[in-house]
Amino acid sequence: MLIRSGDTVEVRTGNAKGTRAKVLQVLPEKNGRRRIVVEGVNRVYRHIRRSQKNPQGGRLSKEMPIDASNVLVVCTACGRPSRLGAKVAADGGKSRVCKKCGADLGAVRRPRATKRAGA
Ligand SMILES: [Zn+2]
Structure with a gap:
């Protein structure tokens, strides 16, 4: 896979279709699926139980990985998703x-x- 973390990608499908954002993480290929984490895309809220460390509990917003085939890298030279x-x-x-x-x-x-x- 040619996507690297730090790349700017355009999401081509799903809720975040059309968004351009930075790749935060490229995960190792698993079951033939190449997945990446894109900043601000596919956010979920994890609910945190009250604990010593987290006396308030609460919600933690976190990006979940998406399939690499759903994004195109935005070319730094021509600015088009490619x-x-x-x-x-x-x-x-x-x-x-x-x-x-x-x-x-x-x-x-x-x-x-x-x-x-x-x-
Ligand atoms: Zn180009």
């Missing part, structure tokens, strides 16, 4: 590319330190 491609350089480094304008959106893998044997 799918991402990956470009692999000859040195083994990999970078993300906006599918709409072709802009390079930064490296996601560093170049290999050593040259590949053979070839």
